[in-house]
Amino acid sequence: SAHCLAVSPCCEPEKWVFIVWAMLVFAHAVWFCAWLDLRATMHTMWPMENKKQEGVNAKTMKKIYGWLAFDVSNDADDLIAKQAFREGWGAIRPTIPATLIWAAVTAAAMIAGGLSPFYVVLINLLVFAASAQLTVLGMLTIHAPMPIIWLAASVVNLRFVIFSAGIRPYFRHLGLKQRLFYGFLNGDINSMLFGHRYRDAEPAPATLSQSGFFMGMAIPNYIAWQVGIAMGVFFASFIPNEWGLKLAGTIT
DSSP states (O other): OHHHHHHOGGGSTTHHHHHHHHHHHHHHHHHHHHHHHHHHHHHHHOHHHHHHHHHHHHHHHHHHHHHTTOOOOSHHHHHHHHHHHHHHHHHHGGGHHHHHHHHHHHHHHHHHTTOOHHHHHHHHHHTOOHHHHHHHHHHHHTTOOHHHHHHHHHHHTTHHHHHHHHHHHHHTTSOHHHHHHHHHHOOHHHHHHHHHHTTTSOOOSOOHHHHHHHHHHHHHHHHHHHHHHHHHHHTGGGSOGGGHHHHHHHHO
16 A cells, blocks of 8 residues: 555665665575586586686685685695585574574664664674664663763673684684684674584684684574565564564574
């Protein structure tokens, strides 16, 4: 109806930015899955083209491994890294539905609190800390002083100091940029799963298998959160306001 179109956030002009963004995220996921199947098909149908493609893929994977600080020097290392990444994905996969719901509710609560969809997406892309975001949102609605808001957010995020301390022995040998990248992706769930898996291991610089396992959890977890945020932005008008913090706290 015209009334629904008038109140729906999806009809706001700036929403087109997020529609395009979500479509790109979804298209990238579909493309990646299709590429895996296509690559297997090309191995049997076009062996010569496949060799050329393998050369391109090898260069791309080398750049990705360098970015992730994976020390891959031969095919055996490549198999270890990919297997570890798959194991990480297998460990984090059961938590993805909860992550999607938690992110959607967080986005809806932020929009209900008065933030525009643009800032909701921007904050989640750059901050990636839902508890602190909701804490700050509640304080903004009551017009709390900014120093108090900063202090509250810092206290809520102190748990990340503990998470970082837990993985520090494994990744402290990396360069600053790579440590920042690992730290940024080090969330509640993947930090606990990583610590549980290697609870009996002697803390030491991470092996290729350990790095691959960590990233196999961290990257899908981050992507799932952003997809959930997009869901919350699109369907904010359909989520009751009273669900916001109550449901988010229950899911947490």
